[in-house]
């Protein structure tokens with residue numbers, strides 16, 4: 001894969017489709033999926049499961065670890081695709097520092113649809129009661145470099161295709177659909 005973007009973060013609030021679309025991107029691009037949620041320490045999962053939103057301190061160690069994991073994968077010649085909420089600009093800057101040129105795909109979704117999706121998803125630690133805090137924390141990546149903004153209600157496969165296409169021929173900031 002010839003690309004200027006070494007790795008991709010699939011970002012957005014809980015329920016926007018980061019994990020589902022990450023899998024589709026990998027199918028269309030040949031990249032390697034690394035699930036960001038897997039690197040949350042047990043305390044973070046316990047907090048979210050109890051309906052308590054994470055704060056900056058809770059996310060700091062997790063983001064540092066994600067940066068290391070991404071950088072190691074890139075150094076090993078992989079093309080990682082990482083679902084990771086990356087809700088605030090300062091979180092994204094930390095990841096960019098770890099992997100210069102890092103790309104972001106922002107899956108944009110309304111509060112209503114996010115709530116419906118999370119309520120209807122069995123067996124996941126994230127309760128729907130945390131959706132409001134996810135939106136309160138979200139700083140959309142408007143105007144940020146190497147960022148693709150997509151309508152998260154498009155079919156998952158289509159989102160994967162659009163992202164893979166953009167990844168092959170990236171433009172600085174694109175709002176496609």
Ligand SMILES: Nc1ncnc2c1ncn2[C@@H]1O[C@H](COP(=O)(O)OP(=O)(O)OP(=O)(O)O)[C@@H](O)[C@H]1O
Nearest residue numbers: 014015016017018019020117126152153154155156
């Ligand atoms: N584009 C889509 N159209 C319809 N349903 C979708 C779409 N994307 C995701 N979903 C559904 O919404 C739910 C949440 O998706 P997913 O788990 O991929 O989101 P997420 O952003 O990774 O969530 P979290 O951050 O909470 O893990 C799932 O049931 C999934 O099947």
Ligand SMILES: O=C(O)[C@H](O)[C@@H](O)[C@H](O)[C@H](O)CO
Nearest residue numbers: 013014015037054085086126
């Ligand atoms: O930054 C955060 O608040 C967390 O990463 C959450 O976004 C969850 O991990 C995710 O949404 C549930 O899977």
